[in-house]
Structures are given as C-alpha cells and as structure tokens.
Amino acid sequence: MDLAFSGMDGVIILVSYAIVMLLIGYLSGRGKNLQNSLSDYFLAGKNLGIIALFFTLYATQYSGNTIVGYAPAAYRMGFGWLQSISFMTIIIAAYLLFAPRLYVVSKRKNFITPTDWVHHRFKSSAVTILSVILMLWGLGNYLLEQLVAIGQAVSGLTGGTIPYQFAVIAFVLVMLAYEWMGGMKAVAFTDVMQGVVLMIGIIIFLAGSLYLVGGNFGNVTSFIADNEPAKVGVPPMDASINWMSMLILVGFGAAIYPHAVQRIYSAQSEKTLKKSLSRMAWMPPLTTGLVFVIGIIGIMMFPGLSSGDSEQLVGMMANEIAAINSFYYWIMILFFGGIVAAIVSTADSVLLSFSSMISNDIYGRFVNPRATEHKKVLIGKVGGIIAVAALLWLAWNPPATLYEIFVLKFELLVQVAPAIILGLYWKRLSAKPVFWGMLLGALLAGIMTLTGYKTVFGIHGGVLGLGLNVFIAVVGSLFITTSAKEESEVEEMTSLKLEA
Amino acid sequence: MEKNEVKEPIQQKWIWVGVVLMMLAIVPWYFSKGGEITIVLGFPAWALVSLFFSLILCGYLSWVCVKHWNIVEDLEEDGK
Numbered sequence: 001m002d003l004a005f006s007g008m009d010g011v012i013i014l015v016s017y018a019i020v021m022l023l024i025g026y027l028s029g030r031g032k033n034l035q036n037s038l039s040d041y042f043l044a045g046k047n048l049g050i051i052a053l054f055f056t057l058y059a060t061q062y063s064g065n066t067i068v069g070y071a072p073a074a075y076r077m078g079f080g081w082l083q084s085i086s087f088m089t090i091i092i093a094a095y096l097l098f099a100p101r102l103y104v105v106s107k108r109k110n111f112i113t114p115t116d117w118v119h120h121r122f123k124s125s126a127v128t129i130l131s132v133i134l135m136l137w138g139l140g141n142y143l144l145e146q147l148v149a150i151g152q153a154v155s156g157l158t159g160g161t162i163p164y165q166f167a168v169i170a171f172v173l174v175m176l177a178y179e180w181m182g183g184m185k186a187v188a189f190t191d192v193m194q195g196v197v198l199m200i201g202i203i204i205f206l207a208g209s210l211y212l213v214g215g216n217f218g219n220v221t222s223f224i225a226d227n228e229p230a231k232v233g234v235p236p237m238d239a240s241i242n243w244m245s246m247l248i249l250v251g252f253g254a255a256i257y258p259h260a261v262q263r264i265y266s267a268q269s270e271k272t273l274k275k276s277l278s279r280m281a282w283m284p285p286l287t288t289g290l291v292f293v294i295g296i297i298g299i300m301m302f303p304g305l306s307s308g309d310s311e312q313l314v315g316m317m318a319n320e321i322a323a324i325n326s327f328y329y330w331i332m333i334l335f336f337g338g339i340v341a342a343i344v345s346t347a348d349s350v351l352l353s354f355s356s357m358i359s360n361d362i363y364g365r366f367v368n369p370r371a372t373e374h375k376k377v378l379i380g381k382v383g384g385i386i387a388v389a390a391l392l393w394l395a396w397n398p399p400a401t402l403y404e405i406f407v408l409k410f411e412l413l414v415q416v417a418p419a420i421i422l423g424l425y426w427k428r429l430s431a432k433p434v435f436w437g438m439l440l441g442a443l444l445a446g447i448m449t450l451t452g453y454k455t456v457f458g459i460h461g462g463v464l465g466l467g468l469n470v471f472i473a474v475v476g477s478l479f480i481t482t483s484a485k486e487e488s489e490v491e492e493m494t495s496l497k498l499e500a
Numbered sequence: 501m502e503k504n505e506v507k508e509p510i511q512q513k514w515i516w517v518g519v520v521l522m523m524l525a526i527v528p529w530y531f532s533k534g535g536e537i538t539i540v541l542g543f544p545a546w547a548l549v550s551l552f553f554s555l556i557l558c559g560y561l562s563w564v565c566v567k568h569w570n571i572v573e574d575l576e577e578d579g580k
Contacts (some may be wrong), residue, residue, distance in 0.1 A: 077548075079543070079544055079547040082550050082551055083527075086526045086527075086550075086554045089554065089558050089561065090519075090523070090557075092562075092565070093561055096509045096564060096569070097510055097513075098510075098511070098539050099509070100508050100509060100569050100571055101571070103511070104572055105573055121532075143559075168555070216542075217542040218539065218541070220542070221543065221544065222539060225537050225539065230543045231538050232569075233534070233537060233544070234532070234533045234535075234544075234549075235528060236533060237529065237533075240528060240529035241529075243528075244525045244527050246530075247523055247527075270569075270570075270571060270572050270573045270576060271573050271576070272571045274566060274573075276563045277565045278562045278563075278565035278566045279562070281562035282558050282561075283563040284554075284556060284558060289554075301515065360556075425510065496506065496571050496572070498572050498575055
C-alpha cells in the first residue's frame with residue numbers, strides 16, 4: 001500500500017505507539033509476580049473489569065484487517081457486504097449459547113484454556129489432543145495472517161521508509177516484550193488504547209470520505225446504480241445462501257476461538273461479562289458497518305478497480321483524505337498507526353492464547369504434569385517465541401504448493417464447537433463419537449478447501465464439515481449406552497454451582 | 501437485596517426462535533431479483549430492510565445479555 005502522505009511523520013507516530021505499548025506492558029507487570037501462576041499470567045488473575053474486558057473482546061474480534069480487508073470486500077461486492085454487520089453480530093448469539101454456563105464451570109474448576117473444559121468433560125486424550133491440534137492450527141494461521149498484515153501496513157504507512165521485514169520484526173519484538181512483562185493484563189490494557197484509536201479513526205475516515213463525495217451518500221448509491229447496477233441489486237439466491245452460511249461459520253468460529261473463550265474465563269464476574277457482551281452486540285454497525293460504507297464510497301471515488309487493485313483501496317482513499325487539510329493529514333497518520341496497533345492487538349491475544357495452550361495443554365498435561373506453574377509459564381512464553389519465529393520464516397518463504405492449508409482457520413476451529421457447546425448441555429454426548437465427528441468434519445472442511453471447493457451451492461466447507469461433525473457426534477452418542485453414574489458425573493461437571 | 505431467579509439464555513426457547521427469525525429477515529432471500537431498484541434514504545430498499553433487521557438483532561442480543569442472563573451474579577455481588 002503506497003501512501004503518498006506518509007514518511008517520517010508516520011515513523012514518529014509508529015515509534016510513539018510502540019513506546020506507549022511497552023510502557024503499558026511494563027506498568028501491568030511491575031511489582032506483581034505474574035510469572036508464578038498460569039491464571040495470573042494468561043488470564044489476568046481472572047479479574048478483568050468491564051472496560052478492559054470490553055476492549056479486549058473488541059480487539060479479539062476486530063483487527064486492522066477488518067478495515068484494510070473489509071472495505072475492499074464492500075467495494076467488490078457492493079451492498080451484499082452488509083452481511084459483515086450481521087455475521088459479526090451473530091457471534092454474540094453464539095456466545096450466549098455457551099458462555100453463561102462455561103463461565104460458571106470455569107470459575108469452579110479454575111480452567112486456563114478451552115481444552116481444559118474439553119478434557120474435563122470427555123476425559124479422553126484422543127479428543128483433547130485433536131482439539132489442541134485443530135485450535136493451534138487455526139490460531140497459528142490466524143497469527144501468520146496478522147504478522148503479514150503488520151509488515152504491509154507499516155511499510156505502507158511510512159511510504160517504504162521502514163521496509164516490510166524490518167517493520168514486522170520491530171513490532172513483533174515490541175509485542176513479545178510487553179506480553180513477556182505483563183501477560184494478559186498487558187494485552188488487555190494495550191487493547192484499550194488500540195481499540196479507542198481504531199474506533200475514532202474509522203469515524204473520521206468516514207467523515208473525510210463522505211466530504212470528498214459531496215456529503216451525500218444517496219448520490220453514491222445512485223452513481224453505483226447507474227454504473228454498476230449489480231452492486232446495488234438484490235443478491236442472487238446462491239449469494240443469500242452464502243450469507244446464511246457465513247452467519248453460521250463466523251458466528252460459531254469466532255466465538256469458539258481459544259482466545260475468545262479465554263476472555264470468558266478472564267472476566268471478573270458474571271456481571272462484567274454480560275455487560276461487556278451486551279456492549280459488544282452494538283459494535284458491528286459501528287465498526288464493520290462504517291467500514292462497509294467506506295468501501296461503498298470507494299466505488300464512486302475510484303470506479304473500475306480490478307480485484308487485485310481494490311486491495312489497495314483504503315490506502316488510496318487515505319491519500320485523498322489526507323490531502324484535504326492538515327487536520328485530516330494528522331488524523332490519517334494517527335489512524336494508520338492505529339491500524340498497525342489494532343493488528344498488533346489482535347496478534348498479541350492470539351499469541352498469548354497459543355502460548356497458554358503450549359504451556360497448559362501440551363507441556364503441563366502430557367510432557368511434565370508435575371512442573372511448577374513458574375516453569376509452565378516460562379515454557380509457554382518461550383514456546384510462543386519459537387512459534388512466532390517459525391511463522392515468520394513461513395511468511396517469508398511461502399510454500400509453493402498446498403498454500404491453502406495456511407489459510408484454514410474458521411473451517412478447522414469451528415469443528416471444536418460441538419464438543420464445547422453440546423458437551424455443556426447433553427449428558428449422553430460421548431467421547432468416541434465426538435472424536436470421530438471432529439476428525440471427519442475437519443477432514444471434509446480441509447479437503448474441500450484444498451481441492452478448491454471452498455463452497456458448494458454457496459455453503460462453506462467448514463459449515464458442511466460442522467454438519468457432518470454434529471451428525472456423527474449426536475447419532476454415535478445415541479448408540480452408546482451411558483450408565484446412570486456417568487450421567488450423574490456429567491451433571492455434576494456441568495452444574496451451575498460456583499463452589500465444588 | 502431482592503434475589504432474581506436463575507436465568508440461562510439457552511433454556512429460554514423464544515430467545516432462539518427470535519434469533520432465527522431475525523437471521524431469516526436479514527438475509528435478503530425473499531426479495532424478487534432483477535426488478536427496478538428503489539433507493540430509500542440512500543440505500544437500495546432491500547438493503548435498508550436488511551440493515552434494519554441487523555440493527556434489531558444488535559439491540560435484541562444486547563438486551564438478552566443484560567435481562568435474560570442471571571446465574572451467579574447475585575452470589576458474586578453479595579460476596580463482594
């Protein structure tokens with residue numbers, strides 16, 4: 001992304017952001033012994049208040065990519081991209097299916113990772129290991145995407161003054177440093193700063209772009225209706241089916257992200273959790289909704305861009321907006337710094353979750369269960385750094401074939417949803433069918449993506465895999481007889497009591 | 501302090517019927533295709549209807565979170 005307005009000013013802003021992040025990390029960890037407890041380091045002592053919890057939920061669901069990637073999507077698809085509001089909203093409905101009960105169980109049992117719940121419920125190493133693999137794979141790919149995006153955004157913002165690879169390494173080091181010092185607390189507090197900048201930036205970006213098209217959105221729509229009527233017309237039936245499929249895939253996929261589940265665990269109380277989610281329900285129109293409008297305005301500002309060129313849309317619009325006057329110039333620089341910060345804020349949550357799973361689910365459960373918490377935390381931190389190094393290597397040496405495996409995220413993650421959600425409510429759900437459902441669902445989704453059939457009749461491979469997964473888990477469990485003792489054990493596990 | 505009864509969203513079926521109905525209203529499968537495009541308030545009419553139900557869904561879920569979810573809140577707040 002080439003930004004004509006950037007350069008040295010962009011560098012100054014980015015360095016300031018980096019300093020603030022490091023400062024927050026230092027202050028979050030200062031004088032506290034975070035390193036001696038998994039819960040303190042990975043879940044901020046399960047004591048996040050409403051502001052930090054809200055913003056860290058926000059930063060988990062919305063990244064800098066939400067702007068840089070979603071505005072071009074609106075540009076290409078037209079009004080059909082309104083779906084971005086509904087698929088981000090439906091995540092809250094998916095949370096409501098399981099978060100209220102999982103919160104209570106997690107407090108009672110002191111869970112650290114989503115796998116803790118899966119293991120507690122099914123007591124099966126096969127189910128535990130498979131869910132760890134699927135979640136780490138999904139998280140790893142998500143992190144990879146964010147790392148690539150950091151480099152592109154920084155080198156774009158500084159007009160190449162900071163080269164791509166240097167940008168990625170510099171920001172990764174900043175992120176690792178504040179995360180090392182302050183753990184989840186640092187992640188959540190930096191999310192507050194990053195979230196505020198992003199929200200304000202989007203609003204001013206929209207104001208600037210509206211100003212440039214004469215201040216009337218109706219004119220933009222009429223312009224599109226005259227020149228590219230397909231972008232304002234009623235979407236064809238397969239697009240509607242695809243929309244519905246997106247609601248299911250993103251709704252369940254994003255709510256079940258390990259770092260999303262860990263935010264349920266981190267809440268200080270039920271009251272903070274439900275209030276934060278209640279506010280989150282209004283964020284899609286204010287975030288993806290406004291980005292959608294920006295993308296639509298882009299159709300009038302830069303008509304006729306090819307699919308590849310449209311990816312640069314946000315940068316191209318920012319150039320025009322920055323040229324309005326010096327107020328917009330500085331806001332655009334702050335905003336692009338904010339985009340970088342927002343990508344970092346999503347990456348840090350993902351990395352922390354990744355580290356916690358290495359620490360708790362792999363090392364603590366299978367390698368050295370007797371290790372002290374201090375050692376487990378340390379292994380998680382070091383494991384996270386190794387993972388980032390490996391992902392960076394992968395980003396710079398992309399494999400020539402099978403590139404699609406590194407795109408699979410939601411398709412795989414969503415396959416853990418039946419074990420987590422259905423397991424909370426249905427006592428008969430048994431480990432074996434859950435395992436086979438998860439495995440075959442993930443294989444179906446993976447194979448469809450790898451063979452180029454990402455969707456069939458508009459339905460995503462991940463959703464078809466989820467259907468197969470639920471079918472196998474439910475029908476298989478119906479064939480397995482469970483004893484009254486087993487059922488009462490599950491009832492105890494899933495009860496709504498705070499104390500054991 | 502007056503104690504509220506335990507409320508868990510998943511156990512209240514009407515909440516989910518509402519969610520599904522709203523999803524069906526948001527996705528524009530029921531509009532006839534290829535006809536004249538009417539623009540209302542700067543939006544194509546079908547998109548305005550979809551946007552309207554999207555906003556209703558936001559409000560609805562926000563309200564359900566606050567009003568129909570109460571499991572351990574009283575216990576936790578009393579313990580403070």
